[in-house]
Amino acid sequence: MPAVKVENLEKDYGKVKALKGVSFEIKKGEIFGLIGPNGAGKSTTLKILATLLTPTGGRAEVFGYDVVKDGEEVRKLISYLPEEAGAYKNLKGIEYLQFMAKLYAKTGKSYEKMLELGVKLSGLGDRLNDKISTYSKGMTRKLLLARALMVEPKLAILDEPASGLDIINAYTIRQTIKQFAREKGITFLVSSHNMLEVEFLCDRVALINKGVIVEIGTPKELKEKYNAENLEEVFMSIVGREQKVEVFE
Numbered sequence: 172m173p174a175v176k177v178e179n180l181e182k183d184y185g186k187v188k189a190l191k192g193v194s195f196e197i198k199k200g201e202i203f204g205l206i207g208p209n210g211a212g213k214s215t216t217l218k219i220l221a222t223l224l225t226p227t228g229g230r231a232e233v234f235g236y237d238v239v240k241d242g243e244e245v246r247k248l249i250s251y252l253p254e255e256a257g258a259y260k261n262l263k264g265i266e267y268l269q270f271m272a273k274l275y276a277k278t279g280k281s282y283e284k285m286l287e288l289g290v291k292l293s294g295l296g297d298r299l300n301d302k303i304s305t306y307s308k309g310m311t312r313k314l315l316l317a318r319a320l321m322v323e324p325k326l327a328i329l330d331e332p333a334s335g336l337d338i339i340n341a342y343t344i345r346q347t348i349k350q351f352a353r354e355k356g357i358t359f360l361v362s363s364h365n366m367l368e369v370e371f372l373c374d375r376v377a378l379i380n381k382g383v384i385v386e387i388g389t390p391k392e393l394k395e396k397y398n399a400e401n402l403e404e405v406f407m408s409i410v411g412r413e414q415k416v417e418v419f420e
């Protein structure tokens with residue numbers, strides 16, 4: 172059974188057709204990247220898998236559970252990091268992690284172990300004793316990522332995980348994701364418009380543009396197919412010409 176199975180997914184926001192028949196599968200333990208430009212439909216796909224949006228058409232399953240019919244089961248298996256997420260500003264970082272660990276510890280793993288992992292993953296050290304309202308954007312992102320991973324979900328759905336992080340922190344996060352996939356068998360669905368970052372991180376990628384998947388494969392396969400040095404070049408040879416015409420006509 173695949174970890175994620177998405178079949179012909181469609182989503183309309185009024186007249187805007189955000190997804191026009193998106194299909195892909197993610198294997199258990201795989202780091203899968205959904206990459207594409209602004210407005211391509213990445214966040215919409217992730218929100219449907221996180222059971223926060225209902226699709227207009229098609230279907231999606233997480234470990235065999237339908238995201239619409241079996242939403243409750245799906246939510247037990249996933250951890251979702253939204254693109255624009257906030258934390259409770261009046262709490263200290265440590266209080267936020269304690270609060271979340273208490274919520275999630277009910278589902279199995281011990282509170283202490285979860286909290287210990289969250290503290291370690293956040294990399295915030297003594298600053299965990301400060302209020303979240305005093306954190307920089309990157310520090311808040313690190314706290315939220317720690318929260319998403321400390322629960323050790325079966326599937327982590329991370330929307331632009333490294334958004335707002337500096338090079339060192341972005342690198343650390345990518346290493347953590349890789350380690351969690353290899354050592355704990357956690358499956359990752361990661362969105363990004365940073366093709367180079369994704370190339371370094373992901374086992375396989377789907378390129379999405381205007382609500383349509385235009386390619387799927389390992390970074391190596393795609394680079395060979397398009398005789399490209401990197402995924403950015405792959406993407407430009409698939410959709411770049413079309414976009415340039417739109418800009419200059």
Ligand SMILES: Nc1ncnc2c1ncn2[C@@H]1O[C@H](COP(=O)(O)OP(=O)(O)OP(=O)(O)O)[C@@H](O)[C@H]1O
Pocket residue numbers: 184187188189207208209210211212213214215216254364
């Ligand atoms: N709540 C909404 N109401 C109306 N249109 C929406 C809504 N959310 C998204 N859209 C539209 O759906 C399309 C896909 O948006 P989505 O946020 O999924 O893209 P994205 O690939 O995540 O983009 P970005 O990289 O800019 O975050 C866009 O045209 C967007 O304007």
